[in-house]
Every structure is written in C-alpha cells, then in structure tokens.
Amino acid sequence: xxxxxxxxxxxxxxxxxxxxIVKAVDGVNIDVNEGETLGLVGESGSGKSVTxxxxxxxxxxxxxxxxxxxxxxxxxxxxxKEKTLQDIRGKEIAYIFQDPATSLNPVFTIANQLVEVIxxxxxxxxxxxxxxxxxxxRLVEIPDPEIKIWNYPxxxxxxxxxxxxxxxxxxxxxxLLIADEPTTNLDVTIQAQILELMxxxxxxxxxxMILITHDMGVVADTADxxxxxxxxxxxxxxxxxxxxxxxxxxxxxxxxTAVPSLALKTEKLNVIPGSIPNLIKPPKxxxxxxxxxxxxxxxxxxxxxxxEIEPGHKVACLRAxxxxxxxxxxxxNN
Amino acid sequence: MxxxxxxLIHAVDGVSFSINKGETFGLVGESGCGKTTTxxxxxxxxxxxxxxxxxxxxxxxSIFKSKNKEEKLKLRRKIQYVFQNPYASLDPRMxxxxxxxxxxxxxxxxxxxxxxxRLYELLKLVGLExxxxxxxxxxxxxxxxxxxxxxxxxxxxxxLLIADEPVASLDVSVRAQxxxxxxxxxxxxxxxxxxxSHDLSTVRHICHRVAVMYMGRIVEVAKTEDLFEExxxxxxxxxxxxxxxxDPLAKKTRIILTGEVPSPINPPVGCRFEARCxxxxxxxxxxxxxxxxxVGNGHFVACEKTKK
Amino acid sequence: xxxxxxxxxxxxxxxxxxxxxxxxxATRIAGDPVRLMTALNPHISEQSRxxxxxxxxLDQPIYxxxxxxxxQMMAGDLGNSYAIRGGIEVTTLIGDYIGPTxxxxxxxxxxxxxxxxxxxxxxxxxxxxxxxxTVTTTSLLGTCIPVFYMGxxxxxxxxxxxxxxxxxxxITQISDTRNYFLGNPTLDILWHMAVPTGVxxxxxxxxxxxxxxxxxxxxxxxxxxxxxxxxxxxxxxxxYKHALRNALIPVVTYAGIYFxxxxxxxxxxxxxxxxxxxxxxxxxATTKLDFPVIMGITVxxxxxxxxxxxxxxxxxxxxxxxxxxx
Numbered sequence: 001x002x003x004x005x006x007x008x009x010x011x012x013x014x015x016x017x018x019x020x021i022v023k024a025v026d027g028v029n030i031d032v033n034e035g036e037t038l039g040l041v042g043e044s045g046s047g048k049s050v051t052x053x054x055x056x057x058x059x060x061x062x063x064x065x066x067x068x069x070x071x072x073x074x075x076x077x078x079x080x081k082e083k084t085l086q087d088i089r090g091k092e093i094a095y096i097f098q099d100p101a102t103s104l105n106p107v108f109t110i111a112n113q114l115v116e117v118i119x120x121x122x123x124x125x126x127x128x129x130x131x132x133x134x135x136x137x138r139l140v141e142i143p144d145p146e147i148k149i150w151n152y153p154x155x156x157x158x159x160x161x162x163x164x165x166x167x168x169x170x171x172x173x174x175x176l177l178i179a180d181e182p183t184t185n186l187d188v189t190i191q192a193q194i195l196e197l198m199x200x201x202x203x204x205x206x207x208x209m210i211l212i213t214h215d216m217g218v219v220a221d222t223a224d225x226x227x228x229x230x231x232x233x234x235x236x237x238x239x240x241x242x243x244x245x246x247x248x249x250x251x252x253x254x255x256x257t258a259v260p261s262l263a264l265k266t267e268k269l270n271v272i273p274g275s276i277p278n279l280i281k282p283p284k285x286x287x288x289x290x291x292x293x294x295x296x297x298x299x300x301x302x303x304x305x306x307x308e309i310e311p312g313h314k315v316a317c318l319r320a321x322x323x324x325x326x327x328x329x330x331x332x333n334n
Numbered sequence: 335m336x337x338x339x340x341x342l343i344h345a346v347d348g349v350s351f352s353i354n355k356g357e358t359f360g361l362v363g364e365s366g367c368g369k370t371t372t373x374x375x376x377x378x379x380x381x382x383x384x385x386x387x388x389x390x391x392x393x394x395x396s397i398f399k400s401k402n403k404e405e406k407l408k409l410r411r412k413i414q415y416v417f418q419n420p421y422a423s424l425d426p427r428m429x430x431x432x433x434x435x436x437x438x439x440x441x442x443x444x445x446x447x448x449x450x451x452r453l454y455e456l457l458k459l460v461g462l463e464x465x466x467x468x469x470x471x472x473x474x475x476x477x478x479x480x481x482x483x484x485x486x487x488x489x490x491x492x493x494l495l496i497a498d499e500p501v502a503s504l505d506v507s508v509r510a511q512x513x514x515x516x517x518x519x520x521x522x523x524x525x526x527x528x529x530x531s532h533d534l535s536t537v538r539h540i541c542h543r544v545a546v547m548y549m550g551r552i553v554e555v556a557k558t559e560d561l562f563e564e565x566x567x568x569x570x571x572x573x574x575x576x577x578x579x580x581d582p583l584a585k586k587t588r589i590i591l592t593g594e595v596p597s598p599i600n601p602p603v604g605c606r607f608e609a610r611c612x613x614x615x616x617x618x619x620x621x622x623x624x625x626x627x628x629v630g631n632g633h634f635v636a637c638e639k640t641k642k
Numbered sequence: 643x644x645x646x647x648x649x650x651x652x653x654x655x656x657x658x659x660x661x662x663x664x665x666x667x668a669t670r671i672a673g674d675p676v677r678l679m680t681a682l683n684p685h686i687s688e689q690s691r692x693x694x695x696x697x698x699x700l701d702q703p704i705y706x707x708x709x710x711x712x713x714q715m716m717a718g719d720l721g722n723s724y725a726i727r728g729g730i731e732v733t734t735l736i737g738d739y740i741g742p743t744x745x746x747x748x749x750x751x752x753x754x755x756x757x758x759x760x761x762x763x764x765x766x767x768x769x770x771x772x773x774x775x776t777v778t779t780t781s782l783l784g785t786c787i788p789v790f791y792m793g794x795x796x797x798x799x800x801x802x803x804x805x806x807x808x809x810x811x812x813i814t815q816i817s818d819t820r821n822y823f824l825g826n827p828t829l830d831i832l833w834h835m836a837v838p839t840g841v842x843x844x845x846x847x848x849x850x851x852x853x854x855x856x857x858x859x860x861x862x863x864x865x866x867x868x869x870x871x872x873x874x875x876x877x878x879x880x881x882y883k884h885a886l887r888n889a890l891i892p893v894v895t896y897a898g899i900y901f902x903x904x905x906x907x908x909x910x911x912x913x914x915x916x917x918x919x920x921x922x923x924x925x926x927a928t929t930k931l932d933f934p935v936i937m938g939i940t941v942x943x944x945x946x947x948x949x950x951x952x953x954x955x956x957x958x959x960x961x962x963x964x965x966x967x968x
Contacts, residue, residue: 160594187364188364188576188577189572189573189576190594191576191578192575192576192578214505214506215578216580217580218578220578220579220580220581220582220584221578221579221586241583244583255506258506258507258509258510259506259509259510259580260510260538260539269513269514269539270510272507272510275475275476276505329581
C-alpha cells in the first residue's frame, strides 16, 4: 500500500466578494502519494491555484476555506493554528509561484531573502545560513553563486529568478513541494532547463511534488499521476498514461484534442465551444455540461460524484461508462 | 496591384525575409529575439534605423517619411495588427459597435448608413452575435475580446494582418477557437498573415512558412513541414526538442541548451548562438556572421556548420 | 549609491538657477522698485528717486542686476529690507523667523509620519472593519477641511472654551519668568506649540494615512507577499519587512512634495496662529511690497524645496534598488 503524504477531502474554498460568493474550489478531493509527482491540470478559474494555496492556508482575503479536510501526514491542517502552520510552511511544504518576476521581493537582495528563510526554520548562525544559501544556489545550478547572491531580483534573468525561487523553496528540505505553473512565464528552452532541474532535484531530495499547470505537455513528461480540475471540481484522476491514452471524462479528452501539438498535425483543431463559467453562478449539475458534446438531460441536474471506475482511475461524469471516448493518441494500449 | 512579394524587411539587425501573397508566415523566437520589434517596424510604430520594407512594390519606410498623407493612411489601412492582450487593446469606454465602426469612418470605406450592416456582417464573421454590438469590452471573455479585435482589424479589408501572439493570453480550450477562426478567415479572404509567436505548436498548426529568430537575427526560414521534420539550425533543433510533447510515452530526445540568451547590449561578434551551440564550433563561428544560405527547396539556414 | 547622489546634486544646480531667474524676473515685472519703495512718501523728489535707484543699483541693466544679486547671494548677502525694521538685512530677518517655522513643521511632519504609517497599516490589514471605517472617514475629513478652518475651530475649542492652551503666538510675551508656563521658557514654547502642531499634524497625517492604507493594500496583493507567507515567515515580518518597504515608495513621494511645499503653505497656518515664522514674514513683506524680503524668502524656499527633493531621491534610492541602479 502506497503511503499518502497528503489527502484533501471535499475541500471548499469560497471568495466572499461584493458581486457574490465565488465558489472557486467546490468539493475537491485530491491524494498525493509519498514520493510521487501529481500533476494538477486545469485552465484559469479551474481552482487549481486556490486549492494549492488552501493546502498551506494562505488563501488571500476575501477567500475562506468553508469546508473539508486537508490531511498532511495524518494531521488536518484546516484545524491547525496559524503559529503551527507557519512552522509547516517552507519547512514541510514549500511553494514555488508562477511568475518569478513578482514572487521575489524587488527591494531586498537575494542573499537577504534566502538567509531570512533559512534562519526561519533552522537554528544556525547568520554566517552559516549564508554559506547554506550559496550551497543552495549551487544545487539549482546558478553560475557564480558567491556573486549572484548579492544581486537584486531585477538584475537576474527570468530563468535565474525561477532558479532562485526554487532555491528558496528548497531551503529547509521540504517533504512536499507545490509548484504553481513554475515555467509558464519562461521561454521554451529555459522551461526545458527548469523542468529538467526540478525532476533531478525531486529525485535527489526524495520529495513529493504537486505540479500545477495548464500545459498537457508539461505534465506528460513530469507527472506520475494527474488530477484534472474544471470550474472548482475534480473531473478525473488517474496515472499519467491512463489520462492520456484512456481518458474517461469528456473535458479531459477535449483538453487533449483542443491543443495544437507538434506530435499530431490535424487539419482543424477540436473546439470546446463557449468559455469558462462564471463561478458566482456556476452551471447546475455537472459544471461542464454547457460545453460538453455528450451532455444529456440528467447532466444539467445531477452533480456527478467522483467514482472509481477501475483501480486508481476516478471520474466525475454521469456518463463515463456509457460514452466511448477516444484519445487523440490512439486507443488504450494497456 | 499586388506583387508576388508582399514584404521585404531589413529590421532589428540585418533581418531579411519575404512573405508571399495569401500565405501565413510565422515568425518564431523566444522573448527578446526581436520578433515584435520587426512587426512594429513594418507598422512603422518603431521606425527602422536602416533598411527597406517593401509592401506591394512600395517602400513603407519612404512612404512614412514622406508627407503623402493619403498614402500613409492607405498603408495604415492595408496593414492591420492584432495584439497579444485583448484586454489592453480595446478601449474600455467604447462599445463594440464604436470600436468596429470607427475605422470604417476614418478610412471612409462604407457610407454612414451602411455602417451597421457592415458591423453585423463582421460580427457574424468572427462568430459574435448582433446583440453583442452595444456591449462594452469588459462584458466579454478573453476569447470573445480577441474576436472583437479580429473583427476590428478585418473591418478595413487589410491585405496584411499581423497577429502578435494572438492566443498566448487565452485559455487552452479557447485557443483552438481563435486559431480555427484565423485559419478560416485566411482561407476565405486570402489575406496575408504574419503570425508572431513563441509557441511552436500553434505555429506549426497555422503557418505555411516559418522564420526562426534568435537575438535579432533570422537563423532559419523554411516551409513549415520542412522546418519541423528536418530542422537544420542547432537553435531550431533545440527549440523544437524543448517543446513538451503531450504524450507520456513519446520518445524524448530533448536537447537542453546550457546558459541563457546573451545580453543584446554586447552581442557576440560572429554567430550569436555560438556560446550555447551544441555543434563542433570553431574560430569561424566566433568571428564571422553566418549568412542565410539557401540549401534547396526554399529552406534557408544561417549556420556555417550546416551544409547540405 | 554615491554616484547616484552626486548625479542628483549636479542636476539641482541648473534647476536652482532657472527658478532664481524666473522669480527675479517676476519681481521686476511687478513694477519699478523705487516707485514701490517710495509709494508712501508723496513728497519725494525725482532726484532722490534717481539717487535711490543708483544706490540700490537699479539703474543698471536687468541682467547686471541679476548677476549682482547672484554674486551677493553667494557671499551670503540677500540685500536689505525696504520696509521692515528700518532696512534690516534680509539674512538676519530670515534667520530670526526660520527657527519657529522649522520647529513647527518638522515636529508636525515627524509626528504625522510616526502616527500615519502604523495607523495606515492596521487599517489596511483590517480592511472593512469598524476600525478601518473610522480611520478612513476621519482621514477623509482631515483631507477635506482646510488647515485655517481647522485652526480656527481648534483655537475656539482649546483656548476660548476649554482654556487649556494659548490662542496663538510663540512664547508668553512678558519677560518675567513667573509668567512662563510652569515657569520654564522651553515648556512655555511647547505649550504654545501644542495647538498649531496638533492641527498641522492632523492636516498632514490625514492624506498619508489614506496613502499608506491604499498602497499597503496594493502591496499585500503581490505575489512576493504570498511567497513570504508561504515560506513560513511570521505575519509581523511579512508586513513590516516585506510589505512596508514597498508600500512606503508612494509615501516618500508625498512627504517629499509636502516638505517642498511646506513653506509655501506656512503663511496661512502661521497667520492663523500668529506664529512668528517665515510664512507670516512673507505675508508682511508682500503687503508692504518689500521685494528684497520676498526674494530672500523665495530663495530660502527654493533651497529648502531642492533639499527636500534631494532627500526624497536619496530615500527612493535607499528603498528601491531599481531606481538606484538606473
């Protein structure tokens, strides 16, 4: 039996805005096994970032966790006090943000920001912390670490900034690393460098990882398992191969076919009609039904439960077993 | 009338390429490679320091430098631009009808009483409804806004449409809609497209020919299939191999480039890719600027080490 | 950083000269100084006028006059007053009046910053709470009500109704020490300062509170704040180290502009409180068309403004490395 490092049960995080309650995360269930990389895939407004921020309980106001459990190593983080959470953040669970240009404080040197985080969780002297920071810079393969560490963020390129952000996240050797679109704002050749680096570091440090992305290409290469989110709910969870070769949720399948890819040259892209729903008044029943080509009367009324249709493969679609979806990669080759 | 050759550009740093009438030409490269600057030079937003931009047999630069207002206005009409960010490129205080009718009036294309008729035609063309006309940009989603931008550009019947990363800021599920729309419109009106993007997979999907830029220079130009099937320049090879393939079982022969793009303030003297190149380099690469050479079948490459 | 400061300093020289030229020209456009000087004496002869003009060098071409003024200024001589205290030296006059002005303004500004920054931060942290509502409403009021109005109300309340503080002036006028507040001249001055300082502090503080609050709210939305929280840093470090430094940038701009303009605003405050400062001197000089004094005060104001600008720039450079490196 694989040990679960993190188990999220029926998480609901709502934002109380003037316009109404935005149900950004509305009953999400996610498991992360020890040592694996879970890909959390979805478009904007799918709730993937809010889910991640909920895990370490830093959802910005006016957002609030209204229901659910977040069980990390057997303890429910939803019930923990702020003080305890501060000890967990950065030490047990670390976070990398999407945009390295904005996730580093522009007015402090990198040394300052790194040393601060190291001293927060480790009882060592300032000098030792600085040595450790330089060591971390070597780990993330930044050239001339002794010089670069005295720079301000704006003096570094995007790729270097993201390496620095990774170094900060790894400062206290976390057990779980949450990376929120870590390469979206980077150029492809730099993206390749950073993904390779993260894969190697994960292996080296034996961490578990949640990789949040909208890019099916990125998860195909990096994730062991994938959870697909749509409009604040989980559509499908399975191992990476199954998601790509044997998707059971129409949205997963649509995501795979709507994206132009180098591997598949198609005349016309498959289009998902419409756009992402407004989460103040989300569609009733299955949230994907207005855009789903397989939707029937029942889909507009009944909320589909996330059900296991084969070991390790869970789908939230009322018609999952009736419809025969085809992966653009060809059939299942189990 | 239309030449076979629509544009010949010398911009950024000795950039030359030509776009054929009715084709979709892709300009690819990473941030800071000069692809947007090139587009802005064609539009004369950032006038080029030197060089010629030939459009329909006339030099854009000399027209804009002259005092011929009529010719300038004509050029402004014939070359249209769709920006990356549909949120920032629509005036939030104008309704869709104002946005689309404005260029019709400026360029005196349609008599006033037929403006609305033309507006509805355009809206239908880009997949919007008549009732959308009196709404404001903030009432639309990103994809719909990009449709409005496209309608505004098409309103004046341009012969060249420059689309700068038109889908980069859109959600993946909406991207396909816009890409399909662009392809459809291209086939329908035979408009020439200059499609600028860092995203090779969309480029492959909609372009006929592609030019790859690196640090202000073009390193390779070829027909789309040729470029993707048989890239010749080491940078193009690395670029293509860097793209994550959405297939967990795909064979990965990823070329990971070391280092980063050098500073454009002090660019390398010879080949600008030399420091990161995976080929066997020699003094020639360091000293000499490689020329863009035709290696056959309209495939050009600027690399001393690539001989076909 | 030192190169940055030197660059800023060099940039001040042409600015200073430019302002001087404009002001000098403006005082000359206002009319013939000799006629203005002698306006109250209808019996003066034409010859005396010519003599006077010659004495003050006013018969020279205007650019010669300007260079004379400039060279005298370099030597620390701003000329003599036409009308105040029998033609006293302007430098002495300014020397007498600048102290009270600076005391009042610097104390008010320091108090305002010391109160406004923490209040603004707390208000931003507890957005939409009752406390925040009270703070923002009060600050808005403070921003809307003009200083002189606030001053008059304060005098009525604290001097006439409650009788706690004197209604104005700098120190108890009688030199008998027993008449000083608690028998001590320093305490007496502070006692006189209380109401004007309070009013001025409130007037300065109100817009700064609103500014700190809104810029703090903006900064708290930034990713680096989330990132700081995600690293396990305590809320205090997140707010007072990571957020505050960034939130202060617009505040420094405002304080700089205010400090530059502070002397220009002083006439009203000082007249209301009968405060013997540069502002009131300026009002006196203007009513008597005493150009050397007006000019002298303007030079001082210009220098102060430029110094305030310099300090703002240096503070900017200290707070935000991106500005320093440009």
